[in-house]
Amino acid sequence: MALLGRTSFEVHVYKDGGWAINQVMPTEDAARLKATQLLSLKKTRGVRIIKETSFSSSNTRESEIFCQMKEVEKDEDFSITPVKEAPLCDELSDYYQTAARNTMARVFAKYLEKHEITPLELLHNHKNLKRALNLDTMVPSAVDKISSLHARMTGEDARKRKDHIFDAVDRIAARARKVDAVPLPELKNNTLDNFLKQIDAKYQDEEERQYMAMVAFVRTTISWSGWINKMHELLPMADSQQDERAVSMIDELLADIFVGRTIIKDVIGVSKHLGDALMRMLDLLEGKCVPTKFAATELVDLLNPLFVNDFLPKSRAVLVERLGRDLAGVVRLTNSDNKSDDTIFFDKILKRIITDHGVVGGSAVAVGLTERWGRLKNIGGALGRKKSMEGVRDKLISGTQKFVYLLDMYDPESSDDFRSAVEGQIQELAAQLDSINMIAPNARTEKSRLQEAAAIQRLVLNSRLLSDTKDPIVSKFDEIVSEYIISEGVIERLDDKRLPFRDRATRLVTFCSSGVLTVGRATTIARESIVSYLRRKDFITEFTSDIPDAADKEQAIKEFYRLLAKTGFNVN
Template sequence: MAAERASYEVQVMKDGRWGAQSFLEDEKTAVAAAKKYLNDKKCEGAKVIRNWMRADGTVVEKEVFCETRTVKDDGPVRIAQVDSLPPTKCEVPDDYFGDDARNVMNRLFRTYMEKTFVTPTELMYNFKELKRLQDKDTLLPSAVDRVAFLQTKDGEGDSKSRREDIFKSVDAVSAKARKADAMTLPKLTGSFSDMYRAVSGMANGEVDADYLAMVVLSRELVNLRSWIGKLDRLCRLAVEDSDPHAVELLDGVIADVLGANVVQEILGWQPNLASAIGRMFDLADGNLPVETSDAGESAEMLNRLFKEKKLPTSRLCLIDRAHRQIKSANPLNRSDSSKELEAFGNLVQRVLTPTGLLFGPETADALTSRQTRMVVEGGAAGKRAAIAATFGAMPDKAFGVVYLCDLAASEFAQGAADDIAAMFDRIMDTTNIGQLCQRNLTPKERMIRATMAHKAMAASCFPAELKAQVTERIDSILERYLIDEQIVEKLDHHESPLRDRAVRLVQFCAAGVLPEGKAMTRARTRILGLLRQKDFDAHFVEGIPDPARAQKALRDFHQLLVRAGFGG
């Protein structure tokens, strides 16, 4: 009777996705059919699912056979062109397991990984996958050569010696993976932290619990031959686990997956590259509109994890990817080249925040690098033109100051420091706040914007003389604005009670709308005039009949004075 309620579904993997091929009534026949599919060298995998119908009509599924493999392609696979590396070199084998190293692997081996659906984690912790990579044409030697060249091109060491050091580390990583491959480890059937506790007792002098946990994870991931499949599994593990260390380990592997082209599926259809880059930033903040995503529940879980700030490594990976896309030669609007400048402007608006550019120097570098592809000039003249064009794309000169300060701290500034500094002539020609800040801002917003520029310049890497000139000019503009608009006088309206006038003025000084300087001094001078009035405390609490409330009002006011910079 049970046999009559059982059927066997044969599935075959193609392009990383499982699809049903046939339904058979006998298990042996089904397994034989699956193995027959595997005779085709292009078959990525085959499996048999037993579907058994219970008496109540529900169906129970059980996998009775599964085999996956990396399909050999017809031609050689080459490394991707990588022109920059993180500043810190891997000195010992364990360094190669770090986030920066895995990010570089993701970039170098991108073509290979897209063909085989493996992550850097699987390459590092799964000996079989690492061996396949080592045997794949000249892929590994080419990658080592490229890394060695980039790390020694500025005269820091010898390329040949660096190459030998990297290969020694690769051999050590491979030997460690080979030993782990022979170990009998638990499967990941429950939570990641439960599995972690299980392998902790198996750790020894050669392998710690972190390493063994990643070996177990890689053994499972290697059977998921699609990026969405891997991402879904990893996100579920992260969402369901409350152990911070477990989520930290999963974060690194999720970052591996986000280095793949799966990001396009997560974002869903976008009209152009500029829009896609904006959505990457949205996702990094946990604000991606998931209804447009092709990744379904995986996108929802990823959004939630980013929103809860549980994936710092993955967030940095996503941001790095967005910046590299901004700097790339790919058009921001492929369908209409005439709208390229408009797309750039939209991108600039997306990376502006109340405190400056979204990710500071990295964003300034990316935007300016993109502009070098949009201006007519080349070489040094092209750099100057790109700096000027990006400055001009800022909403006002105040944001332009912030942009220049960030750019000066970026890689782009190498060889362009004088051109960046020369842009401040535009600030020195500014005489009023209407020329410095957008005209549609409120008075408070204008002062905050100008103060942001002042603080950015004061904290910048420019020479002290230039910093003093620019900050003094911004301060003078703010002082003139206070005078012309009678902002302090409006706050200190004589018809208002003394307490209200004093609190308003001190709150103004404590609000961060003015930098230290002449403008702030003007506002504080007005407050000091009030404080020096005879019997100020008594006048301050007039109208408060309760002595306890009066004393509290005075204490709160004195605390506000301290926050406003009037001393302790």
């Protein structure tokens, strides 16, 4: 109760469904300061200020001069989604990178999907970030889980890691709060290219420039309600901007959106089953997706050329990672009552994903295929993984495909058990291929057989295999090709004495440049034959002996030297 003839200001807090006095302040300024302090506390749900003026013991006037309720979704389930791995973020800038944001998108999936905002919009906008941090348990639970993951990865004390992450959260929040009121260029009625030029003129430091550009960008994107609407706004820009940074910013935000669990279905439309959805995701990445019922047709038409022209590498990486996770997941590939239909559909997916040129999506998809085969055959554990790799490997039609698959399975940073299992599979496969015909059983010509052997050796040479595994396989393939060249008289047949000298020399050089030779002895054998030609004193005379015109002779020599240079010979 205020004193007679005096005005007081009661600061109330909202608690247990009603208002309760927290403190009585003598002035309005003091009351408002107290209200601000209370609102900064996580547990505060609302604050109001009641101005009370007492004219007599029976004559008191009350009026509400301030009231603010915090947006708290206490009845919503915003529990975190568990993840199996998370990138280590040592520097503050690491938390803004794609890998970290993708983890945030999965961990905070329920919250982000409810509000249809992205990690980029969370990190670069004070209001969005403050609302998320005001939830009592969401961020602390995530920090606890991620710090435990990191501790297992590195051996670091989990408590120290937790403190490190909480410190980063505080710094990210402080940074967003600091720039919240800073005037920045607007994207409305502007191009992203020009928008970035305005940012460049305002900030000199590159890291600060990138951050402030994203802050300004997000100020516009948060006004685009819903992920689909954001994509409708972003995609037309992606094909029209000249500044690579502009396209990269669009790709960053799209990559965040594509992590959403249902967004791909909202874009490409209804699929018959998981297997069909995976095939249609591959279609999208190859720029040939056909929208189905309930698809966002306009978005599909915009995404197809952007993916096929590789304008959206980060978005592609997100979808590829999703392919791997969905392949490894528990949801069946088909809806058929006959589970053998899943195996049939797996074969279709395998044929689509693994070719002589590589595994679409690389390691994540190769592992996903292996996990799926294990589920189809109901095998698990270390022995199950070995049998799963064998099962996938044996389904592939060429030696090149088998090595492509196993080499993409290999990761030198993986656990010792997993790495050893993959190395064992690679060594076992190499041991089985002890002749040219075994290496390339489906090749129809001698040239294609040799090309496949050389291609496999290059795959192994360029792989991440450790030297003690790599070197013996490389040497073995070179030995097989070398012995074949000698035993089959390949060089002698090319150097057919019945042919004109120029044809024989050209055939030998063309042979060397056609990708048929393994690195090592095989290349040396072929090159020595060519060098023996070049060292002949009368080489040019013999090479042009059947060409009457002097200008034609000169042109023939130039073309031959160009072929030599292409093959790797120093012709100077």
